[in-house]
Amino acid sequence: MVSISLDGETMRVEVLGWSRLWCFKRHLEVPFARVREIRNDGQLPRHFRLRAPGTSALGLMKAGSYSNGRRWSFWDIRRDLSRVLIIELSDWKYDFLVVEVAEPVVTMAMLNAALNAPPDTAAPAAAPHRG
Numbered sequence: 763m764v765s766i767s768l769d770g771e772t773m774r775v776e777v778l779g780w781s782r783l784w785c786f787k788r789h790l791e792v793p794f795a796r797v798r799e800i801r802n803d804g805q806l807p808r809h810f811r812l813r814a815p816g817t818s819a820l821g822l823m824k825a826g827s828y829s830n831g832r833r834w835s836f837w838d839i840r841r842d843l844s845r846v847l848i849i850e851l852s853d854w855k856y857d858f859l860v861v862e863v864a865e866p867v868v869t870m871a872m873l874n875a876a877l878n879a880p881p882d883t884a885a886p887a888a889a890p891h892r893g
Contacts, residue, residue, distance in 0.1 A: 764838055764861045766847075766869050768876055773797065775859060781838050784817040784825035790836065792854060799850040800873045802866050804843045807858045810835045824860075833857040849873070 765776040775790040782788055810828035817825045824837045835858035839846050845866050849859040863869045 763840075763845075764863060766861075766863060766873065768794065768872070771795065773873070775836075775861065777838060781825060784823065785836075785838050786815040786817075786826050787836075790856075790859070792851065792859070794876065796851045796854040797849060797873070797877055798852050799848075800870055800877065801848050801850075802844075802846065802870055803848070804846070806839075806843075806846070806848065806860060807835055810837070810858075827856075835860060838862060847873075 763778050763781055765778055767774050767776070771794050773792045773794045775792065777785050777787050777789060809830040810833075811830065813826055813828055815826050817823065823840050825839070826837060828835050828837055834856050836856045837860045839860055839862045842862065845862045845864070847859075847861055847863055847866055847870060849861070851857055851859065
């Protein structure tokens with residue numbers, strides 16, 4: 763599971779608990795300008811099978827960096843797809859972040875509000891959100 767927060771123009775994805783071991787990462791700092799879309803529709807990106815590095819247990823978890831040969835994605839999910847956010851990025855090292863959060867509705871609302879804010883309005887820094 764991860765926690766997502768906004769700090770100015772940066773989205774910080776903090777990997778929590780045992781996921782740090784499975785993902786081989788503690789956090790990601792993504793320029794928020796690279797975020798294209800955030801969704802929670804259960805439609806996971808397909809064909810990302812090559813782990814480098816990562817952990818997979820069929821049907822139980824998918825964590826770490828994965829490639830489909832052309833594009834890269836970062837995953838930290840278990841079996842509960844209702845808590846998974848798919849964050850599509852452009853022009854960054856990952857094309858997708860597929861992560862499980864504690865409160866997907868709240869987290870998605872926070873991110874979409876910042877994403878849809880007028881470009882000349884500075885997005886307020888949000889307090890770290892465990893979810």
